Amino acid sequence: MRIALFVTCLADTMFPQAAKATVLLLERLGHEVVFPDGQTCCGQMHINTGYQPEAVPLVRRHARIFDAYDVIVAPSGSCVGTVRQQHAMVARRAGDERLASLAESVAARTYELSELLVDVLGVTDVGAYYPHRVTYHPTCHSLRVLRVGDRPLRLLREVRGLGLVELPAAEQCCGFGGTFALKNADTSTAMLADKMHHVLSTGADVCTASDSSCLMHIGGGLSRLRTGVRAVHLAEILASTEQPGTAGAQSRSAVTR
Amino acid sequence: MPATAPAGVGQLRGEEPFPAAARRSLADPQLRRNLRHATTTIRGKSAAVIAEAPDWEQLRAAGAAVKADTIARLPELLEQLEAKVTEAGGVVHWAADAVEANRIVTDLVRAAGTDRIIKVKSMATQEIGLNEALDSAGITPVETDLAELIVQLGGDRPSHILVPAIHRNRAEIRDIFLRAMPGVDPSLTDDPAALAAAARHYLRKTFLSTPVAVSGANFAVAETGTLAVVESEGNGRMCLTLPETLITIMGVEKVVPTWRDLEVFLQLLPRASTGERMNPYTSMWTGVTPGDGPQAFHLVLLDNGRSAVLADEVGRQALWCIRCSACLNVCPVYERTGGHAYGSVYPGPIGAVLSPQLTGVAENTSLPYASTLCGACYDACPVKIDIPELLVHLRAEVVESRRRPTAESIAMAAAAHTMDRVGWYEAAQRAARLSRLAGRRGRGLPPPLNGWTVSRDLPDAPAETFRDWWARR
Numbered sequence: 173m174r175i176a177l178f179v180t181c182l183a184d185t186m187f188p189q190a191a192k193a194t195v196l197l198l199e200r201l202g203h204e205v206v207f208p209d210g211q212t213c214c215g216q217m218h219i220n221t222g223y224q225p226e227a228v229p230l231v232r233r234h235a236r237i238f239d240a241y242d243v244i245v246a247p248s249g250s251c252v253g254t255v256r257q258q259h260a261m262v263a264r265r266a267g268d269e270r271l272a273s274l275a276e277s278v279a280a281r282t283y284e285l286s287e288l289l290v291d292v293l294g295v296t297d298v299g300a301y302y303p304h305r306v307t308y309h310p311t312c313h314s315l316r317v318l319r320v321g322d323r324p325l326r327l328l329r330e331v332r333g334l335g336l337v338e339l340p341a342a343e344q345c346c347g348f349g350g351t352f353a354l355k356n357a358d359t360s361t362a363m364l365a366d367k368m369h370h371v372l373s374t375g376a377d378v379c380t381a382s383d384s385s386c387l388m389h390i391g392g393g394l395s396r397l398r399t400g401v402r403a404v405h406l407a408e409i410l411a412s413t414e415q416p417g418t419a420g421a422q423s424r425s426a427v428t429r
Numbered sequence: 430m431p432a433t434a435p436a437g438v439g440q441l442r443g444e445e446p447f448p449a450a451a452r453r454s455l456a457d458p459q460l461r462r463n464l465r466h467a468t469t470t471i472r473g474k475s476a477a478v479i480a481e482a483p484d485w486e487q488l489r490a491a492g493a494a495v496k497a498d499t500i501a502r503l504p505e506l507l508e509q510l511e512a513k514v515t516e517a518g519g520v521v522h523w524a525a526d527a528v529e530a531n532r533i534v535t536d537l538v539r540a541a542g543t544d545r546i547i548k549v550k551s552m553a554t555q556e557i558g559l560n561e562a563l564d565s566a567g568i569t570p571v572e573t574d575l576a577e578l579i580v581q582l583g584g585d586r587p588s589h590i591l592v593p594a595i596h597r598n599r600a601e602i603r604d605i606f607l608r609a610m611p612g613v614d615p616s617l618t619d620d621p622a623a624l625a626a627a628a629r630h631y632l633r634k635t636f637l638s639t640p641v642a643v644s645g646a647n648f649a650v651a652e653t654g655t656l657a658v659v660e661s662e663g664n665g666r667m668c669l670t671l672p673e674t675l676i677t678i679m680g681v682e683k684v685v686p687t688w689r690d691l692e693v694f695l696q697l698l699p700r701a702s703t704g705e706r707m708n709p710y711t712s713m714w715t716g717v718t719p720g721d722g723p724q725a726f727h728l729v730l731l732d733n734g735r736s737a738v739l740a741d742e743v744g745r746q747a748l749w750c751i752r753c754s755a756c757l758n759v760c761p762v763y764e765r766t767g768g769h770a771y772g773s774v775y776p777g778p779i780g781a782v783l784s785p786q787l788t789g790v791a792e793n794t795s796l797p798y799a800s801t802l803c804g805a806c807y808d809a810c811p812v813k814i815d816i817p818e819l820l821v822h823l824r825a826e827v828v829e830s831r832r833r834p835t836a837e838s839i840a841m842a843a844a845a846h847t848m849d850r851v852g853w854y855e856a857a858q859r860a861a862r863l864s865r866l867a868g869r870r871g872r873g874l875p876p877p878l879n880g881w882t883v884s885r886d887l888p889d890a891p892a893e894t895f896r897d898w899w900a901r902r
Contacts, residue, residue: 179895181848185858186888188895195899207899213848218841220802222824226845233849258821265825316804345761349801356799357880358452362461362765363801364884392885 173293174204176241178234178282180251180384181213187384193411194247194285197298200411208237216254219262221351228266231259235274243292244282247407249314249382252284257317284314284382285407286323296326302412303333307376309367309390311383312345324382324406331409337374341366348389364393372399382406431736432526433789439527439558439733440586441788443772446795451766460596464767467595468758474704475755482700491693493813496749499685503739506651506684507730513654517716519726524678526733527557533729534559534643534676535566541641541674541725543568549658549665550574551645552752553678553731555587555774556787559643570643571635573664575628582609588768588776591702591754596767599624632664642668642723646679647751648694649728652687655715656728659698659708666712675714675723680731682748694751701811702753734787743822747783749812756806756816762799771796778806782819790823791830797823837877861890 175198183191195205214234215227234255238244246252259275289295308328314320328336347353347363367390371379377400381387384405391403434441443450454460479485499506511521524530538546546563548554548570560570560581572581576594580587583605587593594602603619606627612634613627644665648657656677658665669675685691699708717726739745757763757777768776773784773793781800785793797820800806806816828838847853881887893901 181854184895185861186890188891188893188898191895192898207896210851212851212854215845215848218845220821220824221837221841222797222821222826222828223838223841223845224825226841229849230845261818312801312803312805316808343805345801345803345805347761347801349803352798352801353885354877354880356448356451356762357877357883358448358455359762359766359799360801360880361884362455363761388888389885392881392887395886396884 173243174206174241175288176238176244177205177207178211178214178238178244178246178251178255179207180246180248182384182388183247186388187405190247190384190405190407193405193407194245197407197411198245200413201293201295201298203293206241208241210237214251214254214259215262216251216258217350219254219258224262224265227262228268228271231262231275232271235259235271235278238278238282239274242281243288244278245285245288246282247285247382247405248384249284249311249318249320250385252282252287253313253317255279255282284318284320285410286314286320286327286382287318289327289410290323297330298327298410300331300410300412301333301414302331302409304378305335305337305374305376306378306380306409307337307339307371307374308342308406309339309346309371309379309381309386310342311381311386314382315343320382327406327410328380331412334409337376339374339379340370342370346386346390348386350385353389360389364389368393368397368399371401376401378402378404378409380404380406380409431732431740432734433737433792434556434734434787435526435528436788436792438531438562439556440774441556441734441784442792443770445772447766447770447772447799448795450770450772451799454766454770459598460767461765463596463598464764467592468764471592471704471758475701475758476704478700478704478706481706482696485700488693488697489811489813492697492751492811493749495685495690495693496812497746500682500739500745500748503681503684506686507681509651510649510654510684511730513651514716514726514728515654517654519654519716519728522727522729524729524731524733527731530557530678530729530731530733531559531562534678535562535568537674537676537727538563538568538641539566543640545569545571545639546641546643547571547573547635547639547668547672548577549642549644549668550577550593550660551643551678552590552774553645553680554643556680557678557731557733559678571639573632573636573668574660575625575662575664578628578632579605582606584609586769587774589754589757590752590775590777590779591757596769632667636664636667636671640672641674641676642672643676643678644668646677646683647698648691649679649684650686650688650691651684653715655688655713657691657711657713659695660710660712661703661705661708663710666710669712669714670722672723674725674727676727676729678729678731680733681735682750697811698751698753701755701809734789737789738783738786741786744782744786744819746814747779747786747819749814750779750783751812753811755809755811759805759809760800761803761805762801766799771799778816778820779814782816782823785823785827790826794827794830797827855894855896858890858894862892864890
């Protein structure tokens with residue numbers, strides 16, 4: 173299958189290993205991945221901070237570029253959530269009904285990675301090997317906007333060598349929330365403290381999720397406390413094999429203060 | 430545009446923005462423990478009884494449908510309600526705002542010739558600051574709901590819709606009773622049964638000696654003019670039946686078209702709210718009945734900004750709220766900051782969307798941002814108010830309400846401009862890498878970006894972006 177990668181600006185710029193892992197994983201499963209030129213950002217930060225008119229050109233750019241593809245994937249629950257739930261709304265608020273229908277059409281073809289694997293490609297065993305104790309944080313937008321359910325867990329359970337441990341209070345938000353982490357830094361920090369407490373209580377050495385943004389938040393907190401527990405994107409785990417040099421094994425854990 | 434709730438009366442605006450008020454709550458470990466314990470307990474109870482109802486999702490859908498229909502034809506239903514209440518011997522008063530509502534009630538109490546009233550727990554009266562208005566008119570209001578009584582005696586403010594004293598533990602309650610409850614036994618312990626007995630002793634005397642009661646209403650049935658209050662303690666029923674005069678203040682959105690609609694809400698409300706299958710007391714009354722119960726009944730229909738909410742096609746779903754507080758109990762922000770941080774009598778997620786609409790967003794700009802948009806509130810809401818959608822909608826209104834550009838709006842416009850030009854976007858990526866080489870690494874960022882490094886490390890921008898890697902492959 174020919175699959176267009178919507179890399180997301182955060183993965184592109186800060187967490188390329190998650191996007192690379194998505195490409196390598198899909199290619200290993202026998203699919204062709206294309207990277208449409210001209211893509212930048214879905215506008216989630218603008219929309220969720222109240223800058224909807226500013227987001228309109230980004231919605232138009234995204235819809236125009238990705239309309240050429242039948243299947244689109246992004247390694248981010250929240251960016252897929254924005255495309256699916258907010259792009260048409262932003263277009264309608266700006267009075268652009270044509271853009272709204274185009275955005276709806278693109279949204280219907282856009283999948284988060286675990287949705288693509290399980291629902292479209294029909295696989296749960298992706299042939300991965302990852303010898304670590306892992307706990308999974310179901311990010312709010314994957315859980316409640318996309319309703320990915322247990323798809324990521326079904327994928328993780330098939331990974332050889334992986335010890336999956338349940339995260340207490342898993343469904344509680346980690347406190348990131350985009351600009352919430354800046355505007356309400358103290359509350360965000362209090363929520364992060366509880367999330368880290370639960371992650372550490374599992375004894376896992378890796379916390380995974382399908383959103384680089386939440387992982388940046390949780391990983392940044394774990395790093396600050398020098399816990400040694402790493403935040404690793406689900407795509408990196410699924411891309412890892414026993415071959416040396418696969419994406420997961422290269423996962424960058426160095427984070428500076 | 431209809432008028433919003435007036436400033437200087439009632440409690441819909443905080444004295445400081447949410448982040449500043451939240452900082453104070455977050456620094457109080459006792460408060461955080463009390464809140465966590467209470468919200469976790471009530472979440473568990475509620476989840477258990479909701480799981481017993483196999484048709485919960487259909488009930489939610491029915492509740493949302495009835496509310497959407499009601500709000501769509503609110504004027505017609507209110508006129509029907511007025512006609513039926515009047516027909517049954519009640520008197521209906523229309524109050525445009527808090528000032529008018531307080532004046533109407535004060536005049537009615539004076540006309541009844543008393544200087545003391547008993548109250549059923551009511552959010553509407555908290556919203557308009559009725560107790561303060563009565564106090565300044567020389568009338569003493571006595572709260573009869575146990576938690577409201579604790580708040581009143583403590584000179585405190587409620588911090589939860591359902592459990593106003595959620596932020597207090599029993600040792601604190603004992604101290605408040607000893608300090609402020611008339612006639613309390615000085616050897617009172619902090620045993621819950623002893624605390625309840627002390628309150629009961631005090632309240633019984635008050636019930637039997639006070640001729641006027643003020644209540645709110647959970648529902649008003651338009652087809653018959655029937656008012657309904659649901660409660661757990663029985664104090665409400667005492668207030669609704671013992672006095673000679675009953676005054677009910679009700680937000681106009683509380684009307685429902687028919688008795689059959691109550692069937693839906695009387696299942697939804699207790700399960701979502703207190704985690705009970707059925708609330709212990711459901712009291713209903715229609716006008717007055719000669720020789721039985723209050724002989725004078727007044728209904729005050731309160732607008733106080735609700736018409737302004739109604740005028741907003743997206744925002745009006747906040748008027749579906751049945752004040753169950755399920756959204757507060759699941760909200761991770763509320764659980765850590767408590768209700769006082771929201772500055773309004775409506776805290777938590779529903780408060781973050783309702784208060785700014787009642788006052789106008791320009792007077793409550795920080796509340797729509799007091800959420801991570803995690804969506805737990807939407808899933809918990811028994812009438813399916815899409816609170817995250819409303820928050821995003823109100824944030825856009827906050828931004829548009831600003832007359833002058835801010836540092837944030839300039840940065841956002843610049844970012845959007847950059848993101849819409851691939852060349853600029855790639856240049857910005859290179860700049861992110863340069864900042865890494867320059868060793869800035871997230872430290873020394875200007876506000877508000879420095880908020881990040883309060884508690885979190887910022888990753889280095891990697892040496893190669895994804896698109897560079899892709900181009901090189």
